[in-house]
Amino acid sequence: MNIAAREPQPLLIAEGLGKSFGRQVACRDVSFELHEGEVMAVVGESGSGKSTLLRLLSLQAEADAGRVLYRMRDGITRDLATLGEAELRFLARTDWGFVHQDPALGLRMAVSGGANVGERLMAVGWRHYGDIRQVATDWLARVEIDTARIDDRPATYSGGMRQRLQIARNLVTQPRLVLMDEPTGGLDVSVQARLLDLLRNLVAVLKLSAVIVTHDLAVARLLSHRIMVMKGGEVIESGLTDQVLDDPREPYTQLLVSSILQP
Amino acid sequence: MSAAETAPAYNFAYLDEQTKRMIRRAILKAVAIPGYQVPFASREMPMPYGWGTGGVQVTAAILGPDDVLKVIDQGADDTTNAVSIRKFFQKTAGVETTTDTRAATVIQTRHRIPETPLSANQILVFQVPIPDPLRYLEPRETETRRMHALAEYGLMHVKLYEDIARHGHIATTYAYPVKVDDRYVMDPSPTPKFDNPKMDDCAALQLFGAGREKRIYAIPPHTHVVSLDFDDHPFERYRHNGTCALCGARDSYLDEIVTDDRGSRMFVCSDTDYCEGRRGDRDESVTPRHEAQRS
Secondary structure: OHHHHHOOOOOEEEEEEEEEEOOEEEEEEEEEEEOOOOEEEEEOOOOOOHHHHHHHHOOOOOOOEEEEEEEOOOOOEEEHHHOOHHHHHHHHHHOEEEEOOOHHHHOOOOOOHHHHHHHHHHHOOOOOHHHHHHHHHHHHHHOOOOHHHOOOOHHHOOHHHHHHHHHHHHHOOOOOEEEEEOOOOOOOHHHHHHHHHHHHHHHHHHOOEEEEEEOOHHHHHHHOOEEEEEEOOEEEEEEEHHHHHHOOOOHHHHHHHHOOOOO | OOHHHOOOOOEOOEOOHHHHHHHHHHHHHHHHOOOOOEEOOOOOOOOOOOOOHHHHHHHHHHOOOOOEEEEEEOOEOOOHHHHHHHHHHHHHHOOEEOOOOOOOOEEEEEOOOOOOOOOOOOEEEEEOOOOOOOOOOOOOHHHHHHHHHOOOOHHHHHHHHHHHHHHOOOOOOEOOOEEEOOOEEEOOOOOEHHHHHHHOOOOOEEEEEEOOOOEEEEEOOOOOEEEOOEOOEOOOOOOOOOOOOOOOOOOOOEEEEEOOOOOOEEEEEOOHHHHHHHHOOOOOOOOOOOHHHOO
């Protein structure tokens, strides 16, 4: 946590976030701070409010209560609710990344892998084909996709390649915050291991901050510094990852940890 | 042809006056916001979608009894679409029609801009099948509207990127996207990209009508229109490398006509009026040339 100690101001602050769908409470009074370079995992079973929390953070859904603050590149922390739509969308495609569980949601399946990576660059005004292609090639290599497949559509890629392409597409503008929703869901274990290895490297090299929603405690243990356990829309336990996983305090967390299969 | 010869059951130019007012309001808004797609309450017209129902409604709304109408289809005055729309307005509005670009005050066009430069007293009406340049790139209409509103046009370049990645050059040859007045990206209807530079700083008003999609947009006279491109792959006009077999023009847009099944072909001007004018067989004494003198 020495990184957090160096940074006086958190990058992302959630204050008392709440969201209900009718009488169904999806999220209640969730607060946390995320510092630059810090990775936080949100774990819990299906329906615990993890994904809703991620949608609230990325402003894909409107919170009923609370607010989200973000330290912009100019160093000023601002309430995201006060930003205009144009500013928010610009922020979302330059300073943020969002990795969906299903890569088809985060990718344009009808255009080539290279264009998928280059889209964000073109959106921020890059107008030199050669430069865009060079950066796209570099990024494909970084996420271990054969650069000969740059002109193939993601529809022809395997599941693991699609997920890696989605990550490259998000990281090309060098965002500071990446939100991930079950990034390894639906992949077989060997592909998962490779993806996790890649993610861990990228996060360390690029000093990314990340919020990773997962139901897989192994992913949390491998990637995250801190962990937040959710149940019924509320945070029931949080702390350092190894501390929470090795010495769970809440009965529910103990149950979660003990339900991991040991091969 | 006098007004008395029009079919008696129809209001002038087919549409009722309230409908024409509604369309004119949409046109005024479109002119005020160059390149912006204005929704309008498109009517059923007595012709199928795809035959120019949008263009016909715009023409009906702006037509006056003194106007001289020219209708072109792929550059030609004598193709089915052009002939039937011209007859439609002869019958319902009784206006004078012509094939001479210079004599016309209103030119309804399908997929070409005449080779003869247009002047300030002319209006060019385009028939548009798909008004949104972002269609097929972004499936959600709610999202494309938001992208237009926020001027987020990175996706347009993704399309051009794909072209270069696949073909080595920008292979889009028609409906080539343009940026109007440094703000809205617009689909110039399926005109060949050869015609794109003619839209820039054009003296005539250019109106675009999409009937099925219920949109009208416009380029006011002398508006800056730029074709999108990359710094290292600039926009280029395209025409067949040849001369017109009929008039010898080297600068006009050419149609390729296959003349037998042994691979013979000839190139001729797509703009028939321009070609006839160059061949000198146009009757210069009668301008505008009347429909009755055709054939």
